Amino acid sequence: MTAELVRGQNHPLPEVRLEIRVSAGTPVVAGATLGDEDGRVHGVEWVAHPGAPTLPGLEVSKQAAADHRLAVDLEALSPSVHRVTVLLALPPGTGGPVRFGAVATPFVAVTGLDGTEVASYTITGLDAESAVVALELYRRQGAWKVRAVGQGYAGGLAELLTDQGLPEARQLAGSIHEAVAQGLARSVAAPPPRLPDAGRPRQTASPTPGSDQTHGTTPQGVSGNASSAQGPQTTSPYGTSGYGASGARDAARPDHLSDQHGGPTPADPPTGTPPASPTAGGPVNYTHPGRQTTAPPPPPPTAHPAQPGQPAQPVAGDATGWSMDERLYNQVWGMFEDLARTTAAYRSAVDFAESRMEQELDKVLSDPRSRIGGQGDAAREAARAKHAELVDQARAALDRDLAQLRAEADVVEPALPTAYASWDNPVWHGYRVPMEIPMALRLGDLHLPESEDVRIPMLVRLPLERGLWIDSGPSGSHDLAADSDELRGVALDTAVAIAARLLAVYPPGDFGVHVIDPAGAGASALAPLVQAGVLAGPPAAGAAGVSDVLGRLTQRVDLVQMAVRGGAADSLPPGFDTAEQLLIVNDFPHGFDDRAVTQLRYLADEGPAVGVHLMMVADRQDAAAYGPLLDPLWRLLLRLTPTPDNHLADPWVGHAWTYEPSRVPPGSRVLQQVLTQVADARRSWNR
Secondary structure (H helix, E strand, O other): OOEEEOOOOEEEOOOOEEEEEEEEEEEEEEEEEEEOOOOOOOOHHHEEEOOEOEEOOEEOOOOOEEEEEEEEEHHHOOOOOOEEEEEEEOOOOOOOOOOHHHOOOOEEEEEEOOOOEEEEEEOOOOOOOOEEEEEEEEEEOOEEEEEEEEEEEOOHHHHHHHHOOOOOHHHHHHHHHHHHHHOHHHOEOOOOOOOOHHHOOOOOOOOOOOOOOOEOOOOOOEOOOOOOOOOOOOOOOOOHHHOOOOOOOOOOOHHHEEEOOOOOOOOOOOOOOOOOOOOOOOOOOOOOOOOOOOOOOOOOOOOOOOOOOOOOOOOOOOOOOOOHHHHHHHHHHHHHHHHHHHHHHHHHHHHHHHHHHHHHHHHHHHOHHHHOOOHHHHHHHHHHHHHHHHHHHHHHHHHHHHHHHHHHHHHHHHHOOOOOOOOOOHHHHHOOOOOOOOOEEEEEEEEEOOEEEEEEEEEEEOOOOOOEEEEOOHHHOOOOOOOHHHHHHHHHHHHHHHHHHHHHHOOOOOEEEEEEOOOOOOHHHHHHHHHHOOEOOOOEOHHHHHHHHHHHHHHHHHHHHHHHHOOOHHHOOOOOOOOEEEEEEEEEOOOOOHHHHHHHHHHHHHOHHHOEEEEEEEOOOHHHHHHHHOHHHHHHOEEEOOOOEEEEEOOOOOOEEEEEEOOOOOOOOHHHHHHHHHHHHHHHHHO
């Protein structure tokens, strides 16, 4: 499986004979430097470039080209070589672009000799730079790895080589450019222009997104423990790290989010074109290989084209899709990707700056000469100044991208349909009962600590492929210092709001809701559902009520499973209700015995496949007495919190996302109005 790297990530290399493939939208110079154990390049004879393309174990192209293949044999390298750094540069004086921000985002891939891709990296975040360190292959404890670097240099190749420690850097840069100029007649032409973002799909959440750092979902599904992972790659008109002249929308897919108890979340396939492996001389398709569908027609053109040197003005629905709802859905996940990737780039840049400063300070301390006079103080001050400069540059890039995301959110949020909209969106005041199921449902919002004011809707695909656990205890809240009764009330309010959304987005008669409230503790919060008459029956109370509802729903799952497996779906009993069903369980585990818990586990595991969904309102600590009996149930469900909490993790980039539920505004009657329309439509449908 290909590792799609983000800046700073590394990946082991399973082979020693490799190719490094480069694809860009314009001719670029490709070269490589060799470094010792400390990363030091000893001289020009340690640099492979168009004027001297071959070194032991390494061969690069002799000319500028839009596509390159660099050959590397790690076993043939000198034993003193511990690092191979791959560099790219724009050739000067050719009438072409002079900065990477004006060209398509470069793409590099490490492959085996058979073309099997090991790791890839889309170099985002470039603007005024005309040279960049793309990748480095390095030896660590006898094993070779590849790291995505993406360090750009506005001073071009000379500045890059100087930073590599070559005293004759400017002379070498000049000789490289001279060799390129002599070979330009043989230079490989740029490939056909890549389609603009409007012609390519944005990937939809991998997210959708949610799971906490032990369980999960993204904008459709977050996953297990937060860890570094490789995200899908797509391109965007907004540029670097999501925005700019030619950057890429290529970040963590929310459909792979997971919460703290470690269960997977439903994958959210996007719409788009099938992936294509990068090949020499052809365009690179950045679509994630796991997302294969037919290409929908392009969206309408942007209403406000970008001025030269300025990012494009965002427009609602500028992603691909067959309908406006699908385009908005894809655009939301494009925004999720952008926020994930630009934040990952910022964090990686800060880590790089800190690592560089530590190395320079260690070097100063290890040199006895630096302890004499003021040399050591000057070196330390220079290292700290460079660190501050790099961090400031990274923050400036992040702020630029966040500003564009805010602008996009400002136009997208008001355009969302009811299923995707927050409760305070005016679209709910014009609500009408739909005649078909939408693609997805909004469960809340996601944001990151670096961007508190940039909120991404958390969308999950419909029908639900996984039940929900609404945490009603202190473990599910970082913000409330309230007692347990208040937390339970807020959790049940959240569950009621989600249930109302589900009822509102399904056609009449296509969705039923059951409630178990053993002690009647949730009567106040459940009142909107009861008073509107949208429940399948009164909330079940007492041991008998719990047993009756669970028995009927487990029997329903058994019947449908047998009919489906036997290929005789028409053999269901006469009058069998084929609508999807949601069971809300309040105040768990009070009033539940071992048999009831086993039935709940069965519904959580088998129910979604046959249209029976479970929503638990419970406190993990209260339920701990069940021990291992409860763990499978806990892991099968997607955990949500009634108050903001950073429990959702995406394995693509490794962020811990803060989830915030979508609340009905205080004093608003929108919930009652929507439920009233749902009830009226259901009565009309039953006549």
